[in-house]
Amino acid sequence: MPSTFQRPPHRHDLRRYPSSSTSSFSFCAFHRYLLFLSLCGMILTTWIRMTGYLLVAMEDDLSNNEIPIMISTKTISSTFLGEEGQGISKTFVKTDEDIKTMEEPHIGTMTTTMTTKNVTSEEMTTKKKEEDDKMVDSLLSLAELFPTQLTLSEGTESPMSSRRPKLSELASSMMIDETWLVQPKDFIYEYHKKRWDSAPIVLEDYKLIFFTIPKVACTIFKQLFRRMNHYEDWKSQDPMTMLPHDPETNGLTYLWDYNLSEANRMMTSPDYTRAIFIRDPKIRFLSAFLDKGLGNFGGFIGHKCCPDTNMCIEGAQRSDGFMNLIQNCSDSHWNPQSQRMESKFWPYVNFVGHLETISKDGPALLKKIGAWEDFAYGWGRDGTGTIFSSSSQEEQNHATKSSEKIWQWLSPSLEREIETYYQEDYDHPLFKFEIQNLTKYSWIKPYDKIYSWTTWDSAPVVVERYKLIFFTIPRIGAHTWKQAFRRMEGLQDWNSTSQGLPHDPEKNGLKYLYHYEVDIAEQMIQDPTWTKAIFIRHPLDRFLDIFWHMSRHPSDLFRQCCHAARVAGLCRTINFHNRKNNDDNNHTFHDLPNMTISDRSITDDLFHFLDFTAHCPSSHQWSSQSSRMEDRYWQYVNFISRIDESSFAFNDARRLLENIGAWEEIGATGWGPSGTDPIFFFDPSSTHNHNDDDGDDYTDTSPIVIGEDEKQTTMMIRDSLNEALTDEQQGLLNQRVYDLYRSDYDMEIFHFGK
Numbered sequence: 126m127p128s129t130f131q132r133p134p135h136r137h138d139l140r141r142y143p144s145s146s147t148s149s150f151s152f153c154a155f156h157r158y159l160l161f162l163s164l165c166g167m168i169l170t171t172w173i174r175m176t177g178y179l180l181v182a183m184e185d186d187l188s189n190n191e192i193p194i195m196i197s198t199k200t201i202s203s204t205f206l207g208e209e210g211q212g213i214s215k216t217f218v219k220t221d222e223d224i225k226t227m228e229e230p231h232i233g234t235m236t237t238t239m240t241t242k243n244v245t246s247e248e249m250t251t252k253k254k255e256e257d258d259k260m261v262d263s264l265l266s267l268a269e270l271f272p273t274q275l276t277l278s279e280g281t282e283s284p285m286s287s288r289r290p291k292l293s294e295l296a297s298s299m300m301i302d303e304t305w306l307v308q309p310k311d312f313i314y315e316y317h318k319k320r321w322d323s324a325p326i327v328l329e330d331y332k333l334i335f336f337t338i339p340k341v342a343c344t345i346f347k348q349l350f351r352r353m354n355h356y357e358d359w360k361s362q363d364p365m366t367m368l369p370h371d372p373e374t375n376g377l378t379y380l381w382d383y384n385l386s387e388a389n390r391m392m393t394s395p396d397y398t399r400a401i402f403i404r405d406p407k408i409r410f411l412s413a414f415l416d417k418g419l420g421n422f423g424g425f426i427g428h429k430c431c432p433d434t435n436m437c438i439e440g441a442q443r444s445d446g447f448m449n450l451i452q453n454c455s456d457s458h459w460n461p462q463s464q465r466m467e468s469k470f471w472p473y474v475n476f477v478g479h480l481e482t483i484s485k486d487g488p489a490l491l492k493k494i495g496a497w498e499d500f501a502y503g504w505g506r507d508g509t510g511t512i513f514s515s516s517s518q519e520e521q522n523h524a525t526k527s528s529e530k531i532w533q534w535l536s537p538s539l540e541r542e543i544e545t546y547y548q549e550d551y552d553h554p555l556f557k558f559e560i561q562n563l564t565k566y567s568w569i570k571p572y573d574k575i576y577s578w579t580t581w582d583s584a585p586v587v588v589e590r591y592k593l594i595f596f597t598i599p600r601i602g603a604h605t606w607k608q609a610f611r612r613m614e615g616l617q618d619w620n621s622t623s624q625g626l627p628h629d630p631e632k633n634g635l636k637y638l639y640h641y642e643v644d645i646a647e648q649m650i651q652d653p654t655w656t657k658a659i660f661i662r663h664p665l666d667r668f669l670d671i672f673w674h675m676s677r678h679p680s681d682l683f684r685q686c687c688h689a690a691r692v693a694g695l696c697r698t699i700n701f702h703n704r705k706n707n708d709d710n711n712h713t714f715h716d717l718p719n720m721t722i723s724d725r726s727i728t729d730d731l732f733h734f735l736d737f738t739a740h741c742p743s744s745h746q747w748s749s750q751s752s753r754m755e756d757r758y759w760q761y762v763n764f765i766s767r768i769d770e771s772s773f774a775f776n777d778a779r780r781l782l783e784n785i786g787a788w789e790e791i792g793a794t795g796w797g798p799s800g801t802d803p804i805f806f807f808d809p810s811s812t813h814n815h816n817d818d819d820g821d822d823y824t825d826t827s828p829i830v831i832g833e834d835e836k837q838t839t840m841m842i843r844d845s846l847n848e849a850l851t852d853e854q855q856g857l858l859n860q861r862v863y864d865l866y867r868s869d870y871d872m873e874i875f876h877f878g879k
Contacts, residue, residue: 487513
């Protein structure tokens with residue numbers, strides 16, 4: 126049987142006095158009769174006042190019409206008009222047991238009318254949330270005062286706030302079955318406008334119920350769900366409207382938008398996928414600390430944990446202080462993930478993904494619900510990326526890259542505290558977390574540059590067959606070397622230059638150092654029988670080649686830096702002409718505009734470009750070569766060659782391949798337009814298709830060395846500089862480049878002369 130509200134005990138015990146005949150009537154009897162009528166009047170008056178809570182809450186929602194309100198000891202029914210004349214009819218009835226004892230349901234009925242003030246639609250819109258709260262609170266108060274079971278006779282629903290539970294849902298929640306899984310006060314169902322991640326998101330067309338968790342890719346998932354709902358601004362991360370997070374503005378459907386019966390059906394149906402993504406507790410803690418403790422100038426912490434004094438902000442800017450704070454300040458950004466919902470719901474979750482393996486688990490979820498083909502592509506700033514790829518993840522504005530900062534903020538003692546605080550997560554049977562000792566001593570740290578995937582050229586390529594570890598650097602033969610490594614691995618399309626090949630680690634089929642366990646990676650790096658190779662380049666030559674590349678691909682420059690450099694106003698002067706799209710494709714570097722110190726555009730002005738790089742130092746395209754790896758690894762590099770020296774074309778490349786036993790099979794032939802040339806063979810007249818580090822294809826008509834187009838490009842730029850710049854400007858250029866790459870000039874093993 127449905128549960129009902131319990132009747133409160135009567136405060137007054139009214140005695141029934143026996144009736145007296147006229148003959149025995151006396152003054153005392155008359156006094157008792159008046160007292161009885163007075164008590165009845167007090168009870169009736171109290172009753173009417175209590176029902177007034179309902180009338181007051183309704184008043185501003187009513188249109189300018191007369192509304193009959195019928196109040197009786199047996200039935201309370203009312204009809205009120207909402208916006209634009211739409212109405213809802215509601216009836217409050219006593220329990221079934223009371224109804225059975227009722228001889229005449231409408232005995233003692235009182236009828237009253239009330240005329241309301243005229244309220245415009247605009248006024249109602251601005252007051253909607255406050256009025257809806259009053260309405261619901263009044264209904265609940267009335268239900269407690271009168272032991273009723275609420276039933277609803279629906280006409281057309283009043284257009285109330287889209288994010289408030291509708292009266293039909295309130296009615297449904299009052300008519301609950303105690304055996305149902307979802308109950309009205311459950312965390313995942315009860316509406317609260319400040320709980321953005323309490324109720325799960327529902328996509329009926331895909332039969333998906335998704336439980337978001339803050340700091341676990343919730344931004345990209347909400348963008349995805351808005352895209353699946355066909356919102357044109359699905360990529361928006363607007364701080365004014367709080368897209369895509371705020372349920373009031375994101376247009377997504379949540380479990381609380383359904384009546385209780387339907388919510389229970391979806392939460393228990395085997396046809397629905399109920400999914401959640403989780404994250405390693407230690408990395409999630411660090412992400413919350415970097416974003417909420419250090420970020421936002423302490424505003425979030427102050428508002429959440431010490432709004433009256435703001436005394437907790439300073440302490441929360443240390444990782445150990447943040448740990449102390451969160452134990453007494455609850456928030457979904459750092460609460461254990463096992464507290465995401467009541468324990469009774471976890472057995473109904475039938476898809477659990479991990480953020481650490483989102484590149485695999487994310488596509489698995491979308492394929493399961495039939496959404497992969499329609500929504501997997503079109504991501505990234507330029508709309509060419511794939512969802513859940515590393516580049517798409519890195520572009521999330523709130524990304525803290527917490528996994529790369531473990532060694533800066535975690536200590537062994539703090540790591541033990543985190544394990545204790547999140548013990549529930551580690552013990553949860555669905556999560557399958559393994560406690561890893563992240564601060565234990567190891568020579569290679571799990572998040573060192575050479576062991577992490579921060580860019581396509583962060584970790585070195587590993588070719589086990591030849592016992593080779595090769596550290597690629599952009600604009601230093603990386604394109605051809607990766608083709609050679611793909612050929613070593615026996616890939617049939619080893620020389621392909623399309624769809625991100627040969628650079629993208631997700632597609633190129635190569636192994637990187639991070640594919641190996643830390644202890645094995647340490648052994649390979651330290652083993653003298655392994656060749657650890659790198660090719661370097663004179664800083665000035667490399668910078669000139671980068672300038673040339675960016676002049677041909679200014680969109681790359683904008684994508685990598687303009688979001689950071691705009692504060693300096695530099696990006697606003699970019700002339701986004703693209704040389705590869707010019708009608709005349711037969712230009713050479715002698716066709717470049719004069720390289721003067723004018724402020725025409727970044728790509729046409731060498732010195733302006735130098736200024737620009739100072740505001741975007743993080744791009745791997747022009748970061749210093751000395752920063753290619755952490756200092757302690759350089760001592761194990763046992764093969765270093767200079768690309769700008771004449772011996773590079775044959776001697777050094779051949780010597781490396783001969784050292785590892787790959788020259789005859791890989792380097793001696795199979796290269797060049799005819800497929801019969803050796804690797805790095807000079808051909809001054811050839812034209813070939815080239816692929817830059819972002820996967821864009823273009824045709825290069827300049828004289829090249831096959832695999833060494835960077836060197837020939839530098840020669841042409843130097844010729845152009847000699848013609849375009851004065852001696853004074855050339856001196857200034859040399860000094861500016863020296864200042865930019867001072868660490869490279871100071872690196873003893875490089876032997877760069879100023």
